[in-house]
Amino acid sequence: MELLLKTRDRKTRRELRTLISQMHHGRIYLSACGIFKLDYTVIKSMVTGVITYIVILMQFMPLNDEKSTDDKDKG
Template sequence: MEFVAQKMSFLCNAGESIPYFICLLYYALHLIWLVYFTSFTSKEMNRTAVVVHRFLCKTNDLVLREELQEFSLQLLHRKVKFTACGFFPLDYTLFYSIVGAVTTYLVILIQFQLALPDSNKNMTTGIETYLVTPDSSENHYPHQ
C-alpha cells in the first residue's frame, strides 16, 4: 500500500509532474492531429464524389465522360476509411473512446484514493487493547 502511495506522490509534487504533463500534452496533440486529418480526408473524399458527378453531367467529351463514370463508380464502391491495421478506425470515435476510457479509469483511481486510510486517523479506533502491568501477568481491560 505504501508503494502505491509513493508512486502516486508525483501527482502531488508540482516540480516532478511538469515533464509528465508536457509528455501527455505532446501525445494528446498528436492524437488530435491524427484524428482530425483522417476525418477531414474522409469528408473530402465524399465531397470529391459529388464534384466528379457534377463534371460528369456537364461534360460533352465521350472519353472524359467514360473516365469520370469509372472514377465515380470507384468512389461509390470504395469508401475511404483509415484504420490502425484493421483493428479500429482512426476517426472521432477513437478520440471519444479514449476520453471515455481515461475518464473511467480516473473515476476508479479517485475511488481507490478515497478508500485509502488517512495517516492522521488513529488506526486502533474500535479495537479493544489490553494493558499489561509489570508486576502481574494478568491482562486487564482499560477503564473507559
C-alpha cells in the first residue's frame, strides 16, 4: 500500500490498485499448467510419496559392515 502512495505514474498506480484488489478479493492458488490445483493435500501426497520411495530405496542400499571392509583391505 505504501508503494501505491509513493508512485507518481498513473499507469503504474492503476496496475497496483488492480493487483491489490485482486489479492484482496480472490484466493491465490498454484496450478500445474492449469491442469490441476496445487493445494495442501496434493503437496502432502507428493511429499509422502517421495519419502516412501526413499525409504524403499534405502532398504536396497548395501551396508558398510566390518566384514566387507576387511575383505577390501586384504585384496
